[in-house]
Amino acid sequence: xxxxxxxxxxxxxxxxxxxxxxxxxxxxxxxxxxxxxxxxxxxxxxxxxxxxxxxxxxxxxxxxxxxxxxxxxxxxxxxxxxxxxxxxxxxxxxxxxxxxxxxxxxxxxxxxxxxxxxxxxxxxxxxxxxxxxxxxxxxxxxxxxxxxxxxxxxxxxxxxxxxxxxxxxxxxxxxxxxxxxxxxxxxxxxxxxxxxxxxxxxxxxxxxxxxxxxxxxxxxxxxxxxxxxxxxxxxxxxxxxxxxxxxxxxxxxxxxxxxxxxxxxxxxxxxxxxxxxxxxxxxxxxxxxxxxxxxxxxxxxxxxxxxxxxxxxxxxxxxxxxxxxxxxxxxxxxxxxxxxxxxxxxxxxxxxxxxxxxxxxxxxxxxxxxxxxxxxxxxxxxxxxxxxxxxxxxxxxxxxxxxxxxxxxxxxxxxxxxxxxxxxxxxxxxxxxxxxxxxxxxxxxxxxxxxxxxxxxxxxxxxxxxxxxxxxxxxxxxxxxxxxxxxxxxxxxxxxxxxxxxxxxxxxxxxxxxxxxxxxxxxxxxxxxxxxxxxxxxxxxxxxxxxxxxxxxxxxxxxxxxxxxxxxxxxxxxxxxxxx
Amino acid sequence: xxxxxxxxxxxxxxxxxxxxxxxxxxxxxxxxxxxxxxxxxxxxxxxxxxxxxxxxxxxxxxxxxxxxxxxxxxxxxxxxxxxxxxxxxxxxxxxxxxxxxxxxxxxxxxxxxxxxxxxxxxxxxxxxxxxxxxxxxxxxxxxxxxxxxxxxxxxxxxxxxxxxxxxxxxxxxxxxxxxxxxxxxxxxxxxxxxxxxx
Numbered sequence: 001x002x003x004x005x006x007x008x009x010x011x012x013x014x015x016x017x018x019x020x021x022x023x024x025x026x027x028x029x030x031x032x033x034x035x036x037x038x039x040x041x042x043x044x045x046x047x048x049x050x051x052x053x054x055x056x057x058x059x060x061x062x063x064x065x066x067x068x069x070x071x072x073x074x075x076x077x078x079x080x081x082x083x084x085x086x087x088x089x090x091x092x093x094x095x096x097x098x099x100x101x102x103x104x105x106x107x108x109x110x111x112x113x114x115x116x117x118x119x120x121x122x123x124x125x126x127x128x129x130x131x132x133x134x135x136x137x138x139x140x141x142x143x144x145x146x147x148x149x150x151x152x153x154x155x156x157x158x159x160x161x162x163x164x165x166x167x168x169x170x171x172x173x174x175x176x177x178x179x180x181x182x183x184x185x186x187x188x189x190x191x192x193x194x195x196x197x198x199x200x201x202x203x204x205x206x207x208x209x210x211x212x213x214x215x216x217x218x219x220x221x222x223x224x225x226x227x228x229x230x231x232x233x234x235x236x237x238x239x240x241x242x243x244x245x246x247x248x249x250x251x252x253x254x255x256x257x258x259x260x261x262x263x264x265x266x267x268x269x270x271x272x273x274x275x276x277x278x279x280x281x282x283x284x285x286x287x288x289x290x291x292x293x294x295x296x297x298x299x300x301x302x303x304x305x306x307x308x309x310x311x312x313x314x315x316x317x318x319x320x321x322x323x324x325x326x327x328x329x330x331x332x333x334x335x336x337x338x339x340x341x342x343x344x345x346x347x348x349x350x351x352x353x354x355x356x357x358x359x360x361x362x363x364x365x366x367x368x369x370x371x372x373x374x375x376x377x378x379x380x381x382x383x384x385x386x387x388x389x390x391x392x393x394x395x396x397x398x399x400x401x402x403x404x405x406x407x408x409x410x411x412x413x414x415x416x417x418x419x420x421x422x423x424x425x426x427x428x429x430x431x432x433x434x435x436x437x438x439x440x441x442x443x444x445x446x447x448x449x450x451x452x453x454x455x456x457x458x459x460x461x462x463x464x465x466x467x468x469x470x471x472x473x474x475x476x477x478x479x480x481x482x483x484x485x486x487x488x489x490x491x492x493x494x495x496x497x498x499x500x501x502x503x504x505x506x507x508x509x510x511x512x513x514x515x516x517x518x519x520x521x522x523x524x525x526x527x528x529x530x531x532x533x534x535x536x537x538x539x540x541x542x543x544x545x546x547x548x549x550x551x552x553x554x555x556x557x558x559x560x561x562x563x564x565x566x567x568x569x570x571x572x573x574x575x576x577x578x579x580x
Numbered sequence: 581x582x583x584x585x586x587x588x589x590x591x592x593x594x595x596x597x598x599x600x601x602x603x604x605x606x607x608x609x610x611x612x613x614x615x616x617x618x619x620x621x622x623x624x625x626x627x628x629x630x631x632x633x634x635x636x637x638x639x640x641x642x643x644x645x646x647x648x649x650x651x652x653x654x655x656x657x658x659x660x661x662x663x664x665x666x667x668x669x670x671x672x673x674x675x676x677x678x679x680x681x682x683x684x685x686x687x688x689x690x691x692x693x694x695x696x697x698x699x700x701x702x703x704x705x706x707x708x709x710x711x712x713x714x715x716x717x718x719x720x721x722x723x724x725x726x727x728x729x730x731x732x733x734x735x736x737x738x739x740x741x742x743x744x745x746x747x748x749x750x751x752x753x754x755x756x757x758x759x760x761x762x763x764x765x766x767x768x769x770x771x772x773x774x775x776x777x778x
Contacts, residue, residue, distance in 0.1 A: 121613065122616070125613075125616065125617055125620050126620055126621065126624045129667070130667040130668075133612070133613075150667060181609075182667065183609065183670045184608070184609060184666070184667055184668055184669045184670035184671070185667050307665070308661050308664065308665075309658065309661035309664075309665055312654065312657060
């Protein structure tokens with residue numbers, strides 16, 4: 001006979017039952033019973049208190065993205081719940097397993113516009129994989145079981161569980177092994193058929209100019225090792241999406257780095273000229289393809305993805321295969337043979353690489369963001385390092401210049417593109433990986449959006465490092481202003497409005513009076529901090545940051561005039577590529 | 581892709597190639613919010629639904645939704661796959677690819693002044709409809725059948741003055757296999773002989 005417990009206990013015990021040992025939770029009126037329950041299980045489940053629910057949501061993502069386990073965040077009803085919305089939408093776009101638990105007003109007053117009431121299930125309908133409003137405590141154990149199952153299987157995604165306060169308080173004898181009631185949710189069949197894979201193997205054998213285009217699905221499925229074996233067996237060059245970075249080691253000679261809008265010239269040329277495109281765990285996103293009709297125009301396309309609705313959604317596939325990518329690669333590795341002869345193709349790609357390597361002005365007297373990232377990558381090469389980013393130029397430069405060697409080491413809000421992702425994601429990743437070096441490479445615009453999480457990092461003893469590429473501007477928007485709006489500054493300068501930079505005037509790296517004073521801000525939160533302006537001081541400053549015992553912010557003064565290149569303007573083709 | 585809105589949709593359809601009409605049948609879990617979930621998904625992805633009918637099935641845990649969607653093969657493929665992805669959707673079939681029976685039920689209130697009632701009644705009989713309510717100045721007619729039959733009836737009755745009209749939306753069911761029939765076009769046994777419009 002199971003013990004009689006409260007609904008809140010059922011929620012907490014379910015989280016523990018699913019192998020999760022950290023939850024990011026911000027309390028409020030409608031979630032107090034849940035928090036009271038959390039204290040009863042604190043030896044098995046650590047509760048990290050973020051300083052904003054959105055920070056908690058992204059921290060849970062950092063936990064999930066760095067470990068592959070489901071991330072769990074919790075908030076109260078109303079504003080607590082709506083503050084989670086961005087993190088939930090973000091998890092949907094990037095297929096991150098996330099279970100978001102919200103308190104709700106008592107069932108009796110639902111629908112009466114009660115204090116702190118929002119219909120959060122309605123709000124989140126289109127941005128969750130599934131969502132529940134639990135109105136009976138008897139259903140709670142089953143719903144929690146289903147929530148974790150749905151979040152983590154097939155194409156992972158966020159699941160919302162909204163629990164009214166009276167359901168949290170109600171007594172129940174839970175059965176955690178209660179059967180799930182999901183007649184419409186099938187994941188067991190998502191495996192490539194042998195005949196499909198035999199066809200792919202045959203196409204590979206015949207290919208003369210094959211390229212692998214690998215995405216987040218490789219990492220999500222845990223298929224990086226299988227991918228490496230596949231590349232080793234076939235000798236086919238590989239390029240990755242932002243979500244795919246780390247899925248294949250960047251130092252490998254067959255790695256063409258990233259493709260797409262800000263991908264390498266040689267990766268984009270290779271995809272343009274290939275005759276066989278092996279698209280693995282990708283969704284043909286517009287930032288990758290540019291103009292769809294011209295993308296890999298002459299190629300036969302093999303598209304393997306776990307989500308059937310991605311196949312033929314944007315680009316018709318000649319070999320459409322609905323399958324877990326890892327499974328498909330593992331099976332393919334058993335039968336695949338290398339293409340007859342692709343040495344000319346490899347040579348051609350090498351010529352492209354020699355002609356247009358990734359580069360920046362190494363003679364620039366100050367610190368260029370690309371330089372800072374390259375140096376950080378070099379300094380941390382032999383350590384287990386997880387990098388998070390915000391959104392914008394610094395994100396793309398990190399994708400371009402940081403050499404990722406292992407899966408789940410680059411955490412980026414790639415699909416939704418949420419500024420402010422970096423710090424809370426780093427916080428979650430650090431909590432999940434206490435022994436690893438976790439660095440948020442951020443921009444000053446993005447960083448400020450969730451700066452409050454410095455408090456969580458300090459108070460929860462999470463020694464996150466922040467390398468702040470501070471150019472006093474919203475760099476990516478500035479870049480587009482420069483390219484497409486004659487450099488007219490439209491609210492993209494982040495300093496006081498009476499500075500000349502606010503209207504696109506001024507010169508050099510920017511106003512000497514930097515705003516805000518991030519070094520002091522970090523100190524105010526109790527974190528270590530430093531400022532670096534001179535190129536010659538960079539290495540030492542980075543060393544100090546890495547060695548610091550506790551959270552640390554390094555404010556790196558960088559010019560705002562740099563553009564992320566190469567660039568294929570939105571909706572255009574490889575012929576329109578700006579090399580720079 | 582047009583959003584909901586009939587006129588916009590028709591303009592789109594006229595400009596482009598004629599789009600195939602498909603009848604999709606979805607078996608869904610009979611749980612709160614399932615209709616909102618599905619209609620929300622269809623709206624947010626810009627699919628245009630011409631008709632949607634929902635009701636319980638022989639199994640109280642399941643409901644049946646019948647959609648009429650116009651679109652090319654690619655749109656249909658996406659609608660089907662996106663529906664399948666909704667956790668509460670158990671099964672989706674495009675029944676227009678099969679041999680099926682389709683019905684739509686309409687209640688229509690028609691202005692019936694003295695002198696026109698006979699004619700309205702005659703028309704209703706031809707279409708195998710029934711007059712279910714009679715008021716001082718109007719009659720209510722119940723009529724079921726295929727969409728085009730209902731549409732024909734509406735056009736014929738319009739001159740009398742339509743006061744109010746409500747339709748269930750299309751419901752459909754695949755025929756048993758191996759059954760011998762002669763009404764080849766998935767026809768309507770109730771179809772009156774003289775409904776062709778010139």
